[in-house]
Amino acid sequence: MKERNAWMINGFLGVLVIALLLAGTVFSFIAQEFILGAICLVIAITLGSGITLVQPNQSVVVIFLGKYMGTIRREGIVITVPFSIRKTISLRVRNFNSKRLKVNDVNGNPIEIAAVIVFKVVDAAKAVFDVDNYEKFVEIQSETAIRSVATNYPYDTFEEVELTLRGNAEEISRELTTELQDRLTVSGVEVIEARLTHLAYSTEIAQAMLQRQQASAIISARKLIVEGAVGMVQDAIDRLEKDGLVELDDERRAAMTNNLLVSIVSDHGTQPVINTGTLYQ
Structure with a gap:
């Protein structure tokens, strides 16, 4: 299904024609020209059944006897196919806030995740005919895409060698937007933006994962400190x-290396011991 323009005429001109036909009907009945009056009345009713009001940033899908006749995007009052069914579709930008979903990340850790999806309808014909309910379709496909992206990445890592849900929000948002657009194209919907609004470990493992994060952070920090100290x-x-300034043999070099490493790596400030010589030579 592809959107196309429906037949229509200017609504104000149509209303003027209808008014003239009604006036002609009245005068015909007064003049006892009943056939002419009936014809004018039938034409006026037929045109009147096609009067359609289109709000800004809305479109109207026109259906006549089960056949798609086209879409009206022109705002204001128009007259379209008489006795047709007309469905109004909003073209305005809308937000969808997903529920908090419980999924497993790539490492199998249960996490809670939610996102906000910003979208709008760009093809009213697809939104009406290609899916049963495009708003429900957007909701279900959004949750499916969020689950799919969440299972491809770890929640967090201290190695900084791969993308993570927590540390690479921009990259994850772009991938989520791309996947959503692939899923929603069939419904005539354009995804403007998709961003995570909630990301956390599930409550049953939150405390354990916090301790794991702290341990990993300490190990990573220690590793960096040792590399710098060496x-x-x-x-x-x-x-x-x-x-x-000094000439060091292997033994003194090892002693100085040990003292300097202890001084730099230690959590607490070291207390220097000053050697002022011996009392007896």
Whole structure:
């Protein structure tokens, strides 16, 4: 089904013609020209049955004897196919807030997820004829797309080597929008935007996953601190030897390395011990 323009005429001109026909009917009956009056009356009623009012950002789908006659997008008053069925479809931008869905991410962790979908109808014929109820269709397909995207990614990770639902909101939104558009094209709907509005671990594992996140964060931070500390110690010893300030054998190098690493990596500030020499030589 593809949208096309329906037959119509200017509504104000049509109303004027109807008024003239009704006036002609009255004068014909007064003049006892009943046949002419009846013809004028029938034509006036026929045209009057096609009067249609179209609001801004709305379209009207015209159906006559079960056949699609076209769509009216021109706002204002028009006259279209007489005795036809006319269905009004809104072309305005609308929001759909999905329910909080419980799904498993790619690692099998149960999570709660919800999204807001911004959409509008761009093809009224498809919205009426290709799906049974396009608003319900949007709702069901949105939830299906959210589940599909959520199961393809982990909730979170500290490795920063892959996309995550929590850390890559823009990328996830773009993928959700693309998948939704693929699903909703058949209904004549354009998806303007799709964004996550709620994302959390399910209550039954929330505490455990919080502890896991904290542990992972501590491990990642420790790893970074150690890598930085090793580089700082190596740089410090190389500069001391390069400037000729000290000459270190293997034993003293190991001792200095140990002391510097302890000082840098320690959670608490270290207390230096100052060696002022010995009392007896």
